[in-house]
Amino acid sequence: MQPTDIRDPDYFHKVVDCQWACPAHTPVPEYIRLISARRYADAYMINWKSNVFPGVLGRTCDRPCEPACRRGRVDEEPVAICRLKRVAADYKGDVSSRMPPKPAARNGRRIALVGAGPASLTVARDLAPLGYELTLFDGDRRGGGMIRSQIPKFRLPEEVIDEEVGYILDLGIETRFGTRVDSLKGLLAEGFDAVFVGSGAPRGRDLDLPGRQEASENIHIGIDWLASVSFGHVEKIGRRVIVLGGGNTAMDCCRSSRRLGGEDVKVVVRSGFDEMKASPWEKQDALNEDIPILNYLVPKEFLHEDGRLVGMMFEKVAARIDADGRRHLEATGEPDVRIDADDVLIAVGQQNSFPWIERDIGLEFDRSGMPIVSEVTHRSTRENVFFGGDAAFGPKNIIWAVAHGHQAAISIHKLCEGEDVEARPPPMVTLTSQKMGIHEWSYDNDVSNDLRFRVPHQDKAIALRDIRSEVELGYDDALAFKEAQRCLNCDIQTVFTDKLCIECDACVDICPVDCISFVDNGPEAELRQRLTAPAHNLTQALYVSNALKTGRVMAKDEDVCLHCGLCAERCPTGAWDMQGTLIDMAQAGTEKVLACSRH
Amino acid sequence: MSFLPKPRMHHPDLHTNALGLTRRDYEGAISTLCAGCGHDSISAAIVRACFELDIEPHRVAKLSGIGCTSKTPTYFLGASHGFNSVHGRMPSVLTGANLANHDLIYLGVSGDGDSASIGFGQFAHSIRRGVNMTYIVENNGVYGLTKGQFSATSDKGAKSKRGVVNSDEAIDMVSIALQLGATFVARSFSGDKVQLVPLIQAALRHKGAAFIDCISPCVAFNNHDGSTKSYDYVREHNSAMNYLDVITGRDEIVVDYAPGTTEIVTQHDGSTLQLRKLSQDYDVHDRVAAIAFLAERHAAGDIPTGLIYVDPEADDLHGYLHTSPTPLNALTDSELCPGSAALEKLNASLR
Numbered sequence: 001m002q003p004t005d006i007r008d009p010d011y012f013h014k015v016v017d018c019q020w021a022c023p024a025h026t027p028v029p030e031y032i033r034l035i036s037a038r039r040y041a042d043a044y045m046i047n048w049k050s051n052v053f054p055g056v057l058g059r060t061c062d063r064p065c066e067p068a069c070r071r072g073r074v075d076e077e078p079v080a081i082c083r084l085k086r087v088a089a090d091y092k093g094d095v096s097s098r099m100p101p102k103p104a105a106r107n108g109r110r111i112a113l114v115g116a117g118p119a120s121l122t123v124a125r126d127l128a129p130l131g132y133e134l135t136l137f138d139g140d141r142r143g144g145g146m147i148r149s150q151i152p153k154f155r156l157p158e159e160v161i162d163e164e165v166g167y168i169l170d171l172g173i174e175t176r177f178g179t180r181v182d183s184l185k186g187l188l189a190e191g192f193d194a195v196f197v198g199s200g201a202p203r204g205r206d207l208d209l210p211g212r213q214e215a216s217e218n219i220h221i222g223i224d225w226l227a228s229v230s231f232g233h234v235e236k237i238g239r240r241v242i243v244l245g246g247g248n249t250a251m252d253c254c255r256s257s258r259r260l261g262g263e264d265v266k267v268v269v270r271s272g273f274d275e276m277k278a279s280p281w282e283k284q285d286a287l288n289e290d291i292p293i294l295n296y297l298v299p300k301e302f303l304h305e306d307g308r309l310v311g312m313m314f315e316k317v318a319a320r321i322d323a324d325g326r327r328h329l330e331a332t333g334e335p336d337v338r339i340d341a342d343d344v345l346i347a348v349g350q351q352n353s354f355p356w357i358e359r360d361i362g363l364e365f366d367r368s369g370m371p372i373v374s375e376v377t378h379r380s381t382r383e384n385v386f387f388g389g390d391a392a393f394g395p396k397n398i399i400w401a402v403a404h405g406h407q408a409a410i411s412i413h414k415l416c417e418g419e420d421v422e423a424r425p426p427p428m429v430t431l432t433s434q435k436m437g438i439h440e441w442s443y444d445n446d447v448s449n450d451l452r453f454r455v456p457h458q459d460k461a462i463a464l465r466d467i468r469s470e471v472e473l474g475y476d477d478a479l480a481f482k483e484a485q486r487c488l489n490c491d492i493q494t495v496f497t498d499k500l501c502i503e504c505d506a507c508v509d510i511c512p513v514d515c516i517s518f519v520d521n522g523p524e525a526e527l528r529q530r531l532t533a534p535a536h537n538l539t540q541a542l543y544v545s546n547a548l549k550t551g552r553v554m555a556k557d558e559d560v561c562l563h564c565g566l567c568a569e570r571c572p573t574g575a576w577d578m579q580g581t582l583i584d585m586a587q588a589g590t591e592k593v594l595a596c597s598r599h
Numbered sequence: 600m601s602f603l604p605k606p607r608m609h610h611p612d613l614h615t616n617a618l619g620l621t622r623r624d625y626e627g628a629i630s631t632l633c634a635g636c637g638h639d640s641i642s643a644a645i646v647r648a649c650f651e652l653d654i655e656p657h658r659v660a661k662l663s664g665i666g667c668t669s670k671t672p673t674y675f676l677g678a679s680h681g682f683n684s685v686h687g688r689m690p691s692v693l694t695g696a697n698l699a700n701h702d703l704i705y706l707g708v709s710g711d712g713d714s715a716s717i718g719f720g721q722f723a724h725s726i727r728r729g730v731n732m733t734y735i736v737e738n739n740g741v742y743g744l745t746k747g748q749f750s751a752t753s754d755k756g757a758k759s760k761r762g763v764v765n766s767d768e769a770i771d772m773v774s775i776a777l778q779l780g781a782t783f784v785a786r787s788f789s790g791d792k793v794q795l796v797p798l799i800q801a802a803l804r805h806k807g808a809a810f811i812d813c814i815s816p817c818v819a820f821n822n823h824d825g826s827t828k829s830y831d832y833v834r835e836h837n838s839a840m841n842y843l844d845v846i847t848g849r850d851e852i853v854v855d856y857a858p859g860t861t862e863i864v865t866q867h868d869g870s871t872l873q874l875r876k877l878s879q880d881y882d883v884h885d886r887v888a889a890i891a892f893l894a895e896r897h898a899a900g901d902i903p904t905g906l907i908y909v910d911p912e913a914d915d916l917h918g919y920l921h922t923s924p925t926p927l928n929a930l931t932d933s934e935l936c937p938g939s940a941a942l943e944k945l946n947a948s949l950r
């Protein structure tokens with residue numbers, strides 16, 4: 001193998017599994033250490049810079065970081081990265097003075113943002129301090145997009161949305177709330193330098209089955225119904241409710257129903273339990289609220305009597321593996337199942353729709369009706385129109401909307417500065433030795449043996465009585481500290497200097513997880529088999545040195561390193577050092593700031 | 600030197616042995632020796648050897664004297680019996696313990712200071728009596744613990760860290776052990792676990808006095824230019840004569856080396872040593888030739904390592920003394936005091 005090039009900014013970034021997996025590349029271990037130090041406001045601001053909505057995301061994020069977390073590979077469960085983010089938000093105190101000021105002067109560039117969801121708000125947050133004049137349109141009366149209209153208040157209290165949307169609007173943004181944009185052509189004619197489309201995926205899929213029309217009074221599209229609940233237009237539902245669908249929207253529908261009079265609420269899903277799209281924790285929360293999830297039932301018919309819905313018929317299916325190994329559902333031939341109900345909520349998927357975008361303005365759509373958008377620059381085929389969030393590539397989640405927003409802001413800024421939009425700014429990576437003494441590091445290298453701590457929940461009876469009563473109460477200060485201690489500090493890197501190594505084996509002997517080997521070099525696939533512990537996880541890199549004095553190389557499997565620093569403590573020559581990596585992703589305008597600070 | 604305990608977390612694929620234990624279960628407290636000390640590597644080799652041999656930790660007694668070396672039993676086999684004796688007295692304490700209970704596996708760990716100076720006589724007598732034990736000298740050529748004075752194994756002409764040249768002749772522990780009748784003799788290097796681990800395994804399975812001289816660089820006081828026990832010097836002059844594979848009942852013997860390069864040695868307890876020879880004409884069963892060979896190689900400036908001598912049919916102290924098959928410490932009052940009639944008979948036989 002070729003020696004590893006640790007100057008490649010991605011090399012050590014990938015070792016920080018959580019940060020690499022986070023679409024916005026939040027410096028997770030850095031904020032977790034600040035939580036351990038009870039520096040909540042500092043932890044909050046690190047998050048705010050990267051992901052813009054720490055209080056919202058600390059309660060609702062899809063948390064792709066957690067399945068990636070290294071702790072999950074050496075312990076039963078990953079660090080509760082998401083809920084620690086909430087801790088930073090809960091205990092930060094007043095951070096208004098840390099927010100960027102309204103810019104003193106404008107730069108004369110006007111940008112329109114369609115939709116006030118997390119994608120547009122992120123663009124606004126990144127561009128406002130640079131002096132842009134931003135106009136934010138939304139058909140709704142308040143900002144937040146689906147964060148406000150869809151996510152039930154028992155998961156995300158209104159005050160948290162108000163606060164974090166407020167920090168952005170306070171940067172001096174012109175809002176045109178209650179104004180639906182019905183023509184992109186018209187908007188462009190108003191002379192904006194660029195338009196960002198963050199209009200989401202606003203249409204819920206319907207089910208065209210017998211009885212749909214006749215019983216329509218008591219059949220509701222999930223996301224429309226949730227919006228009506230959020231805005232207070234719906235306050236009740238029938239006693240017996242069927243929720244169709246296995247995603248997170250279905251979970252929000254059933255749990256909301258339980259709080260609005262639904263006593264007998266069932267979720268009915270075509271697929272098996274494990275194949276459901278909902279996150280495991282969302283399913284668990286529904287089960288905890290006595291909502292059965294019935295699998296392998298395909299909806300067949302809405303039953304109605306005298307123009308009123310009385311129930312539904314379902315066909316029983318089973319999963320079969322066909323000849324070419326694909327899974328599919330097959331009717332079992334058993335009798336159909338009837339479930340009685342007073343109301344049905346359909347939560348079987350979400351779609352994009354762009355009726356307000358003309359097809360003759362140089363903005364191309366593909367065959368499925370989606371705009372053609374670059375995944376890197378977020379630019380459409382029209383030079384000054386950009387897409388992000390659910391509007392760009394179909395429904396995803398908040399943190400992806402934020403990540404898109406950052407990238408689109410970079411593109412818009414480059415466009416307005418006359419720079420090449422395709423040339424993307426690299427991240428800033430700094431490495432700093434953590435050594436303070438022979439066995440003293442400036443980070444806490446003791447590895448906690450604790451299992452993941454549960455977040456305390458509101459008493460169920462109280463929670464089900466009021467749809468605004470938040471179910472999760474959040475970690476208190478002491479639990480937060482203990483959970484934060486579970487983090488393995490993956491951003492404190494093991495850095496090897498081959499010239500200093502005397503091949504004494506001290507690091508090999510001390511490493512608790514057998515990461516390090518001194519071996520003859522060879523092709524990667526073969527080398528991986530010959531290590532102290534064979535390196536089977538191909539998604540994790542091998543760190544390979546130049547040839548040492550004996551002709552062998554040092555090969556370290558990054559997979560399960562605990563970043564405990566013992567290799568560096570036991571190294572007599574300092575060939576191993578623990579170095580903190582700060583990976584600062586570029587945002588709009590940071591290149592300029594860097595260029596200036598270098599002069 | 601770390602103040603923190605080694606994390607309990609381990610590699611998810613960590614194997615268990617026939618007893619259901621992992622290698623980590625054979626570790627001890629975290630070492631307080633200098634970072635990079637060869638002794639820590641030897642501890643790691645002992646851990647591996649015992650894990651791979653499926654040895655029950657409570658069946659091992661580890662004994663030592665005084666010195667950095669002699670501190671190491673704290674850092675391996677945390678669940679075994681241990682005794683830290685006064686300086687140079689490990690061999691007699693071990694001999695006594697072995698006499699009282701021959702059911703345990705005895706592992707003596709000592710330094711070149713502990714065994715070649717103050718304990719030289721003790722070392723000699725335990726070997727010549729054939730005490731059933733594994734005796735490892737972790738040889739760094741200095742008194743590490745007392746800050747690096749030359750020890751009796753330091754080569755004549757070797758330079759101390761401060762530039763003083765050693766004018767005394769060195770004691771070669773391996774040659775002495777051969778002369779004194781050790782029935783298993785080996786030399787190895789802390790930096791070569793591929794060689795060292797099987798040698799420790801073979802010694803642990805050997806019946807009789809097994810002696811291993813393991814060169815173990817002292818990074819604090821004897822790892823400089825001019826030292827003949829530094830990592831660099833030993834790597835340069837190490838001439839490995841053979842490598843071993845130890846095969847116990849569970850594994851199949853597969854010999855896939857060119858004829859003449861491999862020798863199979865079956866020990867008393869049935870374990871098999873598969874010897875991969877690098878020096879073709881060297882005979883591991885010829886004690887006299889071994890002594891001459893060592894003297895020759897030493898004169899040529901080489902450090903020969905590997906299995907130097909083995910007598911697979913050796914007996915031990917208990918055999919020579921015809922002690923009872925039941926360990927002495929397990930004999931009951933009725934066996935120890937068979938009564939006045941038996942005493943009378945014994946007295947009569949001596950009249």
Ligand SMILES: Cc1cc2nc3c(=O)[nH]c(=O)nc-3n(C[C@H](O)[C@H](O)[C@H](O)COP(=O)(O)OP(=O)(O)OC[C@H]3O[C@@H](n4cnc5c(N)ncnc54)[C@H](O)[C@@H]3O)c2cc1C
Pocket residue numbers: 060061062114115116117118119120137138139140144145146147150151179180181182198199200201202223226248249252356388389390391395396397398399401
């Ligand atoms: C029930 C439900 C629960 C969810 N729960 C979570 C969760 O827990 N965690 C998570 O990460 N994600 C969740 N999501 C997904 C998440 O809400 C979205 O992915 C995210 O809000 C998308 O952000 P966005 O900025 O692209 O657009 P959106 O948040 O969808 O905002 C788009 C906004 O644009 C406005 N708009 C649309 N067209 C126009 C127009 N022509 N003119 C003016 N305004 C317009 C809309 O009114 C809306 O306010 C959930 C989604 C649903 C449906």
Ligand SMILES: Cc1ncc(C[n+]2csc(CCOP(=O)(O)OP(=O)(O)O)c2C)c(N)n1
Pocket residue numbers: 665666667668669686709710711712713714717737739741742743744745750
């Ligand atoms: C009776 C007695 N004499 C002298 C000493 C001082 N002393 C302590 S350790 C040591 C030498 C240890 O050398 P060695 O056995 O080679 O161990 P190392 O530290 O080199 O591993 C000496 C002389 C002592 N502790 N007790």
Ligand code: SF4
Pocket residue numbers: 016017018019028029068069070071078079081486487488489490491
């Ligand atoms: S242990 Fe900490 S730093 Fe490592 S992946 Fe998990 S949260 Fe991130």
Ligand code: SF4
Pocket residue numbers: 494510511512513514515516560561562563564565566567568
């Ligand atoms: S920091 Fe060093 S000793 Fe600790 S787990 Fe990683 S490689 Fe092993």
Ligand code: SF4
Pocket residue numbers: 632633635636637638667668739743744816817818819820
């Ligand atoms: S002084 Fe020498 S022998 Fe003692 S611990 Fe340090 S390196 Fe090892």
Ligand SMILES: [Mg+2]
Pocket residue numbers: 666710711712737738739740741742743750
């Ligand atoms: Mg010594």
